[in-house]
Amino acid sequence: MIYDYTLKTGKGEDLKLSDYKGKVILVVNTATGCGFTPQYEPIEQMYRDYHEKGLEILDIPCNQFGGQAPGSDDEIHEFCTMHFNTTFPQMKKADVNGPDELPLYTWLKSQKGFEGFGEHPFKAPLEEMFAKADPDWDKKPDIKWNFTKFVIDREGNVVARFEPTVDVAEVEKCIQSLL
Numbered sequence: 427m428i429y430d431y432t433l434k435t436g437k438g439e440d441l442k443l444s445d446y447k448g449k450v451i452l453v454v455n456t457a458t459g460c461g462f463t464p465q466y467e468p469i470e471q472m473y474r475d476y477h478e479k480g481l482e483i484l485d486i487p488c489n490q491f492g493g494q495a496p497g498s499d500d501e502i503h504e505f506c507t508m509h510f511n512t513t514f515p516q517m518k519k520a521d522v523n524g525p526d527e528l529p530l531y532t533w534l535k536s537q538k539g540f541e542g543f544g545e546h547p548f549k550a551p552l553e554e555m556f557a558k559a560d561p562d563w564d565k566k567p568d569i570k571w572n573f574t575k576f577v578i579d580r581e582g583n584v585v586a587r588f589e590p591t592v593d594v595a596e597v598e599k600c601i602q603s604l605l
Contacts, residue, residue: 428582431530433484434518436499441515443530446482448580450604452597453484453534455522457494457572458505461548465573466510468594472601473514479605480580483514488522491572495519522569531569534576538587539567546591579604 428451429444443451452472457463473483487502489495495502499518506512522531542564543549552571556563563570573590577600586600 428530428533428578428584431528431533433486433528433530434520436487436503436516436518438518441517447582449480449482450476450580450601451482451484451578452601453486453530453576453578455486455488455531455569455572455574456506457488457491458497458502459494460492460572462571462573462590463494465590465594466506466512468598470510470512470514472594472598473512476601476605477514481601481605485512485514485516486522486528487516487519488569488572489519490521490523490569494572522574534584534587535567535569537584538576540564540570540589541587543570543589543591548591552591577601577604 429447431443433441433443435441454469456466469483473481487495487499497505502519503516506516521527543552556570571590575588575597576584577586577597579585585604588597
């Protein structure tokens with residue numbers, strides 16, 4: 427269950443996810459130099475619109491996809507607050523795949539695997555890039571790119587996984603239905 431996990435904040439403090447019991451949680455792996463980085467804006471807007479109604483956002487910067495989050499935790503935080511006025515909590519930069527992945531991501535991926543990119547201009551280039559590296563890429567639950575989102579309901583269940591190619595408005599509809 428999500429409440430069994432603890433994350434490190436960008437300041438190095440422990441954040442027990444059990445403190446978020448009864449909340450709707452959006453977990454997103456982010457990067458500051460990605461084509462999807464402008465998603466910070468609607469994600470921040472959701473936080474402002476729904477935080478008082480029970481939404482929490484966990485921003486987990488990750489440098490595993492194209493080296494698009496190269497900065498320190500402080501530099502990433504400064505970028506996000508300066509360019510997107512983010513106010514939601516930002517965690518310590520971490521891996522979401524592989525031997526050093528956060529245990530939270532191991533669990534999230536076990537709950538909701540990859541189901542495709544849907545229709546998006548980046549769909550074909552992403553699929554081509556992954557197919558060259560691994561012919562079975564689409565059958566694995568791994569996080570494929572920056573800004574993959576998981577939505578957790580008030581009982582701690584993963585109810586949805588949204589790939590970065592999904593419009594954030596669809597994520598918002600899901601969150602609204604849970605608040």
